[in-house]
Amino acid sequence: MSEAPVLRMESVRKTFGGSVVLRDVDLEVAPHTVTALIGASGSGKSTLLRCANLLEEIDDGAIWLDDEEITDPRVDQDAVRRRIGVVFQAYNLFPHMTVLDNITLAPRRVHGVPRAEAEARARELLERLGLGEKAGEYPDRLSGGQQQRVAIVRALAVRPRLLLLDEITAALDPELVGEVLTVVRGLKDEGMTMVLATHEMGFAREVADQVCFLEGGVVLERGTAEQVFGDPRQERTRRFLRRIVEAGRL
Amino acid sequence: MTVHKEELGSGEHDAADGYVPSQRRLDRERHKRVRARRATAIGALSTLVTAVVLYLVVVGAPGWPRTKETFFDPGYAREAFPKVLEGLWLNVRLLLVCGVAVLVLGMLIAVARTLRGPVFFPLRFLAAAYTDFFRGLPLIINLMIVVLGVPALRLQGVTVDPVLLGGTALTLTYSAYVAEVFRAGIESVHPSQRAAARSLGLSNRQALRYVVLPQAVRRQVPPLLNDLVSLQKDTGLVSIGGAVDAVRAADIIVGRSLNYTPYIVAGLVFVALTIPMTRFTDWVTARMDRRQAQGGTA
Numbered sequence: 001m002s003e004a005p006v007l008r009m010e011s012v013r014k015t016f017g018g019s020v021v022l023r024d025v026d027l028e029v030a031p032h033t034v035t036a037l038i039g040a041s042g043s044g045k046s047t048l049l050r051c052a053n054l055l056e057e058i059d060d061g062a063i064w065l066d067d068e069e070i071t072d073p074r075v076d077q078d079a080v081r082r083r084i085g086v087v088f089q090a091y092n093l094f095p096h097m098t099v100l101d102n103i104t105l106a107p108r109r110v111h112g113v114p115r116a117e118a119e120a121r122a123r124e125l126l127e128r129l130g131l132g133e134k135a136g137e138y139p140d141r142l143s144g145g146q147q148q149r150v151a152i153v154r155a156l157a158v159r160p161r162l163l164l165l166d167e168i169t170a171a172l173d174p175e176l177v178g179e180v181l182t183v184v185r186g187l188k189d190e191g192m193t194m195v196l197a198t199h200e201m202g203f204a205r206e207v208a209d210q211v212c213f214l215e216g217g218v219v220l221e222r223g224t225a226e227q228v229f230g231d232p233r234q235e236r237t238r239r240f241l242r243r244i245v246e247a248g249r250l
Numbered sequence: 251m252t253v254h255k256e257e258l259g260s261g262e263h264d265a266a267d268g269y270v271p272s273q274r275r276l277d278r279e280r281h282k283r284v285r286a287r288r289a290t291a292i293g294a295l296s297t298l299v300t301a302v303v304l305y306l307v308v309v310g311a312p313g314w315p316r317t318k319e320t321f322f323d324p325g326y327a328r329e330a331f332p333k334v335l336e337g338l339w340l341n342v343r344l345l346l347v348c349g350v351a352v353l354v355l356g357m358l359i360a361v362a363r364t365l366r367g368p369v370f371f372p373l374r375f376l377a378a379a380y381t382d383f384f385r386g387l388p389l390i391i392n393l394m395i396v397v398l399g400v401p402a403l404r405l406q407g408v409t410v411d412p413v414l415l416g417g418t419a420l421t422l423t424y425s426a427y428v429a430e431v432f433r434a435g436i437e438s439v440h441p442s443q444r445a446a447a448r449s450l451g452l453s454n455r456q457a458l459r460y461v462v463l464p465q466a467v468r469r470q471v472p473p474l475l476n477d478l479v480s481l482q483k484d485t486g487l488v489s490i491g492g493a494v495d496a497v498r499a500a501d502i503i504v505g506r507s508l509n510y511t512p513y514i515v516a517g518l519v520f521v522a523l524t525i526p527m528t529r530f531t532d533w534v535t536a537r538m539d540r541r542q543a544q545g546g547t548a
Contacts, residue, residue, distance in 0.1 A: 050313060053449055082451030096464050108452035157452065191401035 003031050004067055004160050006193045007052060012061035014217075016032035021047045023217045025061070026157070029162070029210070032191040036198055036208035037041040040240065043214040045197035049164045052195065053084050053108055066161065082110060085155030089167040091147045093139040093154070099126070103154045111158060115118075118157070124151045131182055145176030152183055163187065201244050205229045213237045322323045322513045324348070330512035331502050334519055337499035342523075344417050344485040346494070349478055350422045356428030361458070365437050377429070384426035389484060393419045396490035416488030424481050435466030471538065475531040479524050486520065498521065 007029040014022040024045045034063050050056040052063060054070060054077045057249045070080045095104050103125070104118040113121075118119050126132050129149050130220040139147055148168055155163060165184065169177045187194065188207050198204050202210060204225065211228040213221040221228055221237045232238045308314060362370070362377035396419035401410035409415065439462045447457035464483070489498035496519055500512035 016353055055445055055449060078448075078451055078453050084449070086446075086449040088442065088446060090442060092442045094443065094446070094461055094465075096468060105447075106452060107458055109460060110451040154450070 005064075005122035006031050006066060007195065008064040009052070010062050012042075012048075012051060012063065013059045014051055014056060015102070021217050022058075024049065024221055025181070025217070027212065027219070029193060029195055031193055033193060033209040034188050034207050035210045035212065037194045037195065037206035037212050037214060037245070038198065038201065038228075038240075039220075044217040045168050045214055048214070049086070049166050049195065049197055053086050053161075053164055054080055055086075056127070071108055077092060077150050078110075079185075080166055081159045082106075085158065085160035085163045087155050087163070087165045087168045088156060090169050091139070091144075091171070093147055093149045093151055095139055096140055098136050099142070100151050102139070102150060103157045106158050122153065122157055125156060126150075130179075145174060145179045148172065148176075149178050149183055152180075152187075156187075158167055161193065163192055163194045165194060166196070167197050167199065169198070171202055185194075200230070207241045212235075213240065215240070274469065298421065319509075321510045321514055322524045323509055326503065326507060326509045326511035327515050330500055330515045333499040333503065334496045334512065334516045337494055337496035337516075338519055338523070340413065340488075340493065340495040341482070341485040341520075344413070344420070344488065345478075346484070348417050348420045348424065348481060351417075352424040352428050352475075352477075352481065355425035357448050359425060359430055360431035360432035363433055364458075368456070381426045381429050384423050385430070387423065388417070389423050390487060390490070392423050393487055393490055395419075396422070397488070412491030413488060416491050416493055418479065420488070421482060424477060424484075427477050431452065431470050432466065434473075435470035436462055438469060439465045462518040468538075472531055472535040475486065475527065479531065482524055482527060483520055486516075499512075518534060 003120060005028045007026040007027065009025055011019070012025040012027075017135075025044075025048060026242075027035070027048075039045055047056060049059050058071060061071070062069055064237050065080060066170060068080075070077075076224060094105070095103065100122055100214060103122040104113075104115065107113040107118040107121070122136060123132065126135055129152070131146060131149055131153070134142060134146060134150070139150070142150065148171075152168075168184075169180050172180065176202065181200065184194070184196070184203075185207060196208075206225075208225045211223065211225050211230075212219050213228060213234070214229070215236055221232060221234045228237065229241065232241060267305065311317070349366075359377045359380060362373045365374060393416060395474050397412050397415045400408065400415055436458075443461055443465065444457050447461040450455070452460065486495060486497040492498070492500075496516045500516035503512040504510055
């Protein structure tokens, strides 16, 4: 990790009411790498991503994006979010807008890109993801896999520095998971820096440069995909992976 | 609707794939037809019986001849109709102007109530107090205070025109109702929509303007139209200040003749005016339900 990390978290703590959701979490994401967050539901994966995007305010610790401390209260949060793309589990497309308007909203309104230019880029991205004909459709006319690919295009349209993917295949029918994962693979090849929370262990193993296993809000184990999946050091990581294997998910 | 389906079904009898309906299906369809015919017959009969009974009760009432004279006199009806219609033009204009004012003011109040941050506390508080007060205050009392009370103050430069004052009172009350409708709409938009907008870098205001409000307004169209229908009728209340609208026009003739037929005429005219609006509301609601049924919005 010679280059400065894109995202760095130090001793991050987050509580909801009385329960501690993240405890003393450290994380470093190098440029052009993929970090996979694995762990059971409720282990804090999604919260970690939401904190990184400032959708949740952390209680303690600090987060840096490209050497800028984004948890500094004086920082312009909207400006930070502009540099981070997020794809949600439930797609969260805007139902009252066409696919094209969903994608061009942020470039036009936030980045001031002229409509023609924003639409040209949107169409190009849609084309590349095999959604060229869907530009004029409304989200509810698309399948789950198509909606999620549109959500990815929407996040990419502002050329983010970092892409956060929050269980993006969890709401999809099994036969639609593949088309979405193919897109993520393509992004990795293009050098996009990504952090993804996922239950797709096979996929995490394949694309991730770094894997973090979370349990109870703590990063219990981290390492290369090979190390965490092939030779986990922690007993609890081993137990978690065994359950996953038994469920036929690895 | 069911009839339509049955037609579709029988049209399938000579389908291209050589399908021949079974005896079972034909029996079933015949049974349905018989049942439908019987239901129609029963409906028609019961309607007729009800109508006859009602007619006998009303016409057979001891005071009927007298009532007929005072409420349903064709002569007075003919006299009142053009005057009432003339007055109705004022109600229509009031509806248009107040309707627009109510929508704008209601939206502003609703947005004010959803603003976050300590800076906006006074605004939030005022908006909440406003809706609480004007939703609780009976419209008729509001009208009396504004239409009769304001001129009594004899303020310089403030109008004493009962139409303007009446319109103001209507706007005050109805914008409180409409603000609540808008607010319910804003709160019905799932927080994940706002999160998605914010994650794209939109500011709070942009998220509200481009993502939350368009969805909120769309969902609230049926209840909004409902309130507009109600406003349409209540424009008749400005007559308490002496403005000559449809109700007041009827009132004048009643005062002179002591025959109540003009009220009936005015009432029917209002009903005739609201029916298209009500039907339109139903149509919009049905259309939106259909769209919802086609594919839920996450």
